[in-house]
Amino acid sequence: MKLKTLAFAAALAVSSAAQAQGAKLKVGLMLPATGTFAALGTAIENGFRLHVAEQGGKLGGREIEFVKVDDESDPAKATDNVNKLIKRDNVDVLVGTVHSGVAMAMAKVAKDTGTLLLVPNAGADAVTGPMCAPNIFRSSFSNWQPGYAMGEVVAKKGHKNVVTITWKYAAGDESVKGFKEAFEKSGGKVVKELSLPFPNVEFQALLTEIAASKPDAVYTFFAGGGAVKFVKDYAAAGLKKNIPLYGAGFLTDGTLEAQGADADGLLTTLHYSDSLNTPRDNSFRLAYAKTYKLQPDVYAVQGYDAAQMLGIGLAAVKGDVSKKAEIAAAIEKAKIDSPRGAFSVSKAHNPVQDIYLRQVSGKENKLVGVASKSLADPARGCRM
Amino acid sequence: MDFATFLIQCLNSLQYGLLLFLVASGLTLIFGIMGVINLAHGSFYMIGAYMAFALAPVVATTFGGGFFATLLVGTVLAVALGYVLEWIFFSFLYEREHLQQVLMTYGLILVFEELRSLAVGDDVHGVQPPEILAGTLPLGEMMTYPVYRLFVSGVCLALAIGMWFVFTRTRLGMMIRAGSTNREMVQSLGIDIKFLYRVVFAAGVAIAVLAGMVAAPVSSVYPGMGNSVLIICFVVVVIGGIGSIRGALLAALLIGAVDTFGKVLVPQAAGVLVYVLMALILLWKPDGLFKAG
Numbered sequence: 277m278k279l280k281t282l283a284f285a286a287a288l289a290v291s292s293a294a295q296a297q298g299a300k301l302k303v304g305l306m307l308p309a310t311g312t313f314a315a316l317g318t319a320i321e322n323g324f325r326l327h328v329a330e331q332g333g334k335l336g337g338r339e340i341e342f343v344k345v346d347d348e349s350d351p352a353k354a355t356d357n358v359n360k361l362i363k364r365d366n367v368d369v370l371v372g373t374v375h376s377g378v379a380m381a382m383a384k385v386a387k388d389t390g391t392l393l394l395v396p397n398a399g400a401d402a403v404t405g406p407m408c409a410p411n412i413f414r415s416s417f418s419n420w421q422p423g424y425a426m427g428e429v430v431a432k433k434g435h436k437n438v439v440t441i442t443w444k445y446a447a448g449d450e451s452v453k454g455f456k457e458a459f460e461k462s463g464g465k466v467v468k469e470l471s472l473p474f475p476n477v478e479f480q481a482l483l484t485e486i487a488a489s490k491p492d493a494v495y496t497f498f499a500g501g502g503a504v505k506f507v508k509d510y511a512a513a514g515l516k517k518n519i520p521l522y523g524a525g526f527l528t529d530g531t532l533e534a535q536g537a538d539a540d541g542l543l544t545t546l547h548y549s550d551s552l553n554t555p556r557d558n559s560f561r562l563a564y565a566k567t568y569k570l571q572p573d574v575y576a577v578q579g580y581d582a583a584q585m586l587g588i589g590l591a592a593v594k595g596d597v598s599k600k601a602e603i604a605a606a607i608e609k610a611k612i613d614s615p616r617g618a619f620s621v622s623k624a625h626n627p628v629q630d631i632y633l634r635q636v637s638g639k640e641n642k643l644v645g646v647a648s649k650s651l652a653d654p655a656r657g658c659r660m
Numbered sequence: 661m662d663f664a665t666f667l668i669q670c671l672n673s674l675q676y677g678l679l680l681f682l683v684a685s686g687l688t689l690i691f692g693i694m695g696v697i698n699l700a701h702g703s704f705y706m707i708g709a710y711m712a713f714a715l716a717p718v719v720a721t722t723f724g725g726g727f728f729a730t731l732l733v734g735t736v737l738a739v740a741l742g743y744v745l746e747w748i749f750f751s752f753l754y755e756r757e758h759l760q761q762v763l764m765t766y767g768l769i770l771v772f773e774e775l776r777s778l779a780v781g782d783d784v785h786g787v788q789p790p791e792i793l794a795g796t797l798p799l800g801e802m803m804t805y806p807v808y809r810l811f812v813s814g815v816c817l818a819l820a821i822g823m824w825f826v827f828t829r830t831r832l833g834m835m836i837r838a839g840s841t842n843r844e845m846v847q848s849l850g851i852d853i854k855f856l857y858r859v860v861f862a863a864g865v866a867i868a869v870l871a872g873m874v875a876a877p878v879s880s881v882y883p884g885m886g887n888s889v890l891i892i893c894f895v896v897v898v899i900g901g902i903g904s905i906r907g908a909l910l911a912a913l914l915i916g917a918v919d920t921f922g923k924v925l926v927p928q929a930a931g932v933l934v935y936v937l938m939a940l941i942l943l944w945k946p947d948g949l950f951k952a953g
């Protein structure tokens with residue numbers, strides 16, 4: 277009996293010691309390790325770990341311990357997975373994810389439990405819109421941002437009538453909405469909004485529609501395998517030489533090898549480019565390439581910056597995650613020294629950042645210029 | 661929609677329908693005729709597409725051949741794969757419940773996805789069509805039509821006619837059909853049904869792989885591509901009527917038309933139209949358009 281009491285007391289002591297300052301800080305990484313987005317999940321994790329390693333394995337004076345869950349990009353399993361991390365593994369901080377639907381489930385749980393959440397990719401406007409919360413931050417972008425920037429670019433090129441085409445799902449809709457808002461504000465007109473169900477990739481019928489309505493230009497949002505097929509089909513249908521194609525940056529990110537010559541010359545907007553050539557970006561790219569024997573991409577940058585944001589927050593409270601208000605205040609005030617260029621976060625906690633105009637040349641997204649300077653998401657529906 | 665556009669859309673729907681038949685043809689054989697529920701069909705299709713990408717450089721250096729040599733080598737490998745798979749796994753399943761077939765073939769999907777990830781990684785790839793088929797034909801004032809798409813349609817028609825001929829007009833086809841109706845009876849007539857089924861299964865896998873290889877230049881090659889075609893393949897076989905090649909072809913053309921014109925005319929409902937079509941046809945004819953036997 278005595279022994280049992282002793283053991284119980286010991287267990288108590290251990291668990292309270294784990295809460296103490298010296299103990300490791302548990303970061304729950306909820307990223308896709310399998311499925312379509314597996315490569316993106318790896319890049320984000322690499323970026324995150326790179327920053328932690330640069331800080332000697334510590335953020336805010338506390339050693340970092342990672343707990344990983346493969347979210348499979350499956351929204352149906354998302355709530356279970358987040359709860360596992362929070363309730364079973366007792367993580368102090370959540371990081372994730374790529375898929376917007378899964379990120380929304382994470383945001384919901386984070387909002388309810390008050391756990392600090394850093395979103396390193398998912399662009400759903402709602403994460404820093406209606407779902408915004410003091411403890412939710414995003415290190416990437418909102419779908420609205422690249423779309424809006426491209427709307428300004430296309431209007432400046434003098435195009436009047438534009439057709440948009442995308443998958444009928446949140447990311448595509450939001451990107452097109454952003455584009456339309458900026459483009460029509462500058463006097464252009466979106467004459468037709470084409471869409472097809474996600475992840476359908478049979479574009480031929482809609483390409484025929486585009487040819488029939490003869491617009492001045494086409495704006496599109498596709499990513500991954502769909503982006504490859506769309507760019508190839510657009511060229512094969514003979515439209516590339518007649519109707520210029522513009523897109524959100526994901527059209528040509530991680531897909532150029534597969535798209536080949538069909539992507540040459542395409543203009544896209546994103547918050548990162550392969551050839552920024554700033555000292556900050558160069559040192560990041562070198563460190564990343566040395567550590568992982570891989571070239572970094574926009575996803576790696578987003579993971580790296582998520583770690584930077586966490587570091588800034590934790591430094592302000594000397595690693596005490598229970599001081600949530602102080603952590604949030606520190607990140608809100610900070611200028612995050614990102615490889616993409618320094619940025620701060622908006623009131624709704626989305627990056628206020630330069631959106632670059634890039635052109636595909638020789639299988640790289642070469643920098644053309646800044647499409648929209650310090651662009652802030654309007655954070656519609658956010659009450660905080 | 662003016663008349664010229666309408667004609668182009670008709671061409672699009674015909675071409676998409678034929679592509680669907682091509683993709684579903686292996687399933688017609690294994691599920692439709694042999695009666696094995698094969699969820700791994702999409703994986704075989706994916707393996708084909710990745711073969712077109714990864715095998716081409718190997719074939720080019722060892723045999724000096726191009727696209728068509730790759731098709732040949734890939735098909736031979738696929739027959740071997742199908743033969744071995746049937747031997748190790750599927751031969752135990754014919755007399756078991758459908759649920760066990762579902763479980764095992766679902767397991768195979770996971771295994772093949774993971775192997776693909778280990779062997780070629782998770783990147784997206786493109787495959788160039790062969791030189792002689794790389795051209796385009798002018799179509800209307802703005803568009804062009806890739807010759808390769810016409811080639812795909814041709815392959816599909818040839819495959820449809822070939823399969824139909826073998827199964828309805830030859831002794832081999834008769835034995836296979838008999839085997840799917842009554843295994844024991846066929847066996848007692850002195851036919852080596854085990855070997856026969858092993859060969860047919862291998863052929864089904866080979867057709868699925870070939871479809872993947874032929875479709876690769878138009879569909880591009882990406883992780884999870886197999887799962888995205890799997891459901892539509894089952895829809896084709898079910899609408900057409902289990903075991904009917906004629907039905908599968910007709911169903912594929914019908915789906916091609918509904919999908920193409922649906923996307924253009926009622927884009928909001930484009931995602932469900934195909935399934936509405938399936939529901940309506942099954943209400944009208946519960947066994948599909950042409951039920952074999």
